[in-house]
Amino acid sequence: MMTTMHSHSPLLTRYRWKTTLWILLAAWSWSAASQAQDVAPLAPTPVPEVVPPPPMPQPVALPQLSTGQLIQLASLVGKDAVAQGLSDTPPAVPTDNDGLVRAALDHAKAVHSGRLAEADFQRDWAMRPTAYDPLPAFRNAVASDRLAAWIASLPPPYAGYDTLVAGLARYRAIAAADGWTMMTPGPELAFGMTGARVTALRRRLAVEDLQVTGSGDRFDASLLEAVRRAQRRYGLNPSGKVGAQTLAALNVPVDARIRQIKANMERWRWLPPELAKNRVQVNIAAAVLTLFDGDAPVLSMKAVTGRPGDETPMISSQIHSIVLNPPWNVPSGIANRELWPKEKASPGYLVRNGFRIIEAPDGTKRLQQSSERSALGKFKFDFANAFSVYLHDTPAQSGFARFDRLASHGCVRLEKPAVLAKALMSSTPEWTPDAIDKAVATGKTVRAKVADPVAVYLLYWTAFANPAGQVSFRSDPYTWDGTLATKIEARSARQALAAR
Template identity: 50%
Template sequence: MNRPDLIRFLALPLLATAAIPAVAQPPAMTPTQSAPPAGQVVLPPPMAVMPPPVPLPALSQAQDDWANEWLKSGMAEGLMARSKPTAPMHGQQLLNALLDRGRALSTGRVDTADFLEVWALRPAAFDPRPSLAKAIAEDRLPQWAASLTPPYSGYDGLRKGLATYEKIRDTGGWSSLSAGASADVVRARLALEDKSVTGSEPLTAALQRAQRRYGLNPTGLLDARTLTALNVSVDDRIAAIMANMERWRWMPRELPVNRVQVNIAAAVLTVFQGDEPVTSMRAVTGSPTNQTPMLSSNIHSIVVNPPWNVPMSIARKELFPKGRATLAKQGYKIVKTPEGGERIVQPAGPNSALGRLKFDFNNPFAVYLHDTPSRGKFSSYDRLASHGCIRLEKPVSLAELMVASDPSLSGQIQSLIDTNKTQRVSLPSQVAVYLLYWTAFASSNGTMNFRADPYDWDKLLAQKIEASSRRVDPTAVNSTAPAAKD
């Protein structure tokens, strides 16, 4: 990225986030107000009256027919793994079904009450009633339906990929490969997902493409990890696509123009401008036992030469058992807490676990982006090894990018590091940061890419989608019973 692009990246303002309405409280008694006479009953102030729901017009016969047909498209949107028999609906039942489907496509099928705690990326509230009423009145139901889904190429690519994998499943899927499978068998298996496989190209080339799609080392050999990826069932691939489509529905409909995204599952950080990536770097994210949460926040400052205040969970489990003498030799300090306890601090320096830079953003999990003195992991294809924070391959480059619009800071990050002083640098403009979990995504040519599901979130989320669909989707009828007739 050239210098003008860097400046533009930080100069453009972040989109304002929606404010959370405050809960109305009764007015406090001012010093000039006197208490009510003894025995007098004081009535609380009247509660705010909620406006009545927007009334929905009756559907015409043509709208009724269209709506019943459209409600059959739940599988295409990843709201269910297989089509379910449906009974035609009419009147209020049909309107309720449209409202339910509108909410599911806009903010997700799974209710936030059923989220894991670490799924802290929560969709904004959405009421489909006003827009549905308007669409019925103006006879624009298809346009209303098209406006519900996330307006991103990432979601659209998954929707197309879902149709591809459903077709593979419905035509028999694939069988498990063995380590001794013949070249023809392996080639036929690869061709199911990669239409560019030919009988004349070397098998190693086709295997390398598959390995890149799976985020593996492209050796061109049918090694154990490649065999494992190829033997993931087509049903599990569909579940992964469904889970990722649901996560897209949790995203805001307008993303900040300037943002940093971390794909936790792939351990990659990408800087986006609009909906397009402009630069990326490898990262190290949380191990399966120390999961990095999904969340969004704003990076507000960078700490240069940060000390590490070791979290008590790590101190108790990994450091205190070493003994005080060993900790002292390794440069750690044990300090008293105001409560009378003890905590461990690693002073700033080249050996600090946080390296030379820490990128701070508010979140309830105490995670952040940071440098690291341990560089070896960045050359690995298995980079889920942190305690939950995100270690960066090129932290100085990212810091320079973030301060580029400030003449007093631009080009000075390394100089600040070289002072060996701990100091906090406020960014010229806060930069949005999203920690996301993408295990399925489409390339620009439509080919599906998959990553391992290290936290086992895909199957769990797909199961929650199915359960929610069965519980609230009124278009589904008992699969053993015939569909109702008009």
């Protein structure tokens, strides 16, 4: 007798559940397999390439010196550090081979290209020393036993630097002899006067000027000439009368003069290994331009350079063109500080002075002064630089009569721009002196390209000497001497601390 299963029996329920699960699994497997035919297989995970670490830099093998070379090099470095103004007394140097060699290489870098790091330079000290590795030449000097010649080859190869080395030695000798006594303030000293202050003046001048002759307390003709020589050395009006300005220059302590000489020697080390033989050179502090032809000065003229706050930067470049009858595109800083306020105070000022307002597409306004009234005069000498400065003419000729000629916004105004333009165009056939005169006379703006671009150097010399070691000084209008000396001293102190 067959037994009929009840539809709700546990056995049937488990059977149906297993059957259903099997069907679902089979359907899922079939669907997944079908979809897999349309999907690209996963790319295998790439195995990262094993890059070996860069090899550790191997220490540079330094030359091995003989016993005689060790003694000689230690003596040479010590003496040269004093002569080059790096130290006032011979520095202690290591006695072991590698330590002494490293000290000599550090000395070479300091003498050849200065002691500042890149971070120490101000932006407007745009003259930078070229990269220099002293090791190859030092190796040759050791191999050929010519260490003295190697030391002698390190300083900048310029007569201007050599004369400062002689000047430094002279002022150190003055300092060793107790320098000079400060002049006491009082009424202006002049020719014909007598007294103790005149005696003191003669004694003071004799310390720096070997030409001072005579004795006594009378302001005679020889003392008059000595005063004028001193005033020329200090960049003052050579009136022969000793007033407040001359007294201030005479009372600068000898130690401050030595520090000033050292700062200028340091700036010489920033120059390229060779200056262009044909060049325009501007001494910013003295406000003088000199033209060199074949490395010989052939033209000199007064200039007006940047006033403190609008410093003329130290740069080197090339004059590539001269703009005749240039308009003046006024820098926004000058317009905002000086011209817009004048227009507000006196409406119509801009029109009366030849300015026109130019609106830019963005709505800003700038000023341009027409060539007929341009503050740039008739000549503008263009050269590439990051400061938008240039050499130019000026209708304000009275500024050249002053002895203190730091009065511009940073550009360099020239006393004789036409003479300079004709000299620079001497190798450009289409721009003869007559052609230049005619173009200027038209009043039209013309850009004349210089066939052979001429190097231009804007330099800051506050101490410079003649071949006899007689040093001329200028004031430090931008305080760059003091800033530079402080930076050098700070870096030297950090290096000394790190070496302990």
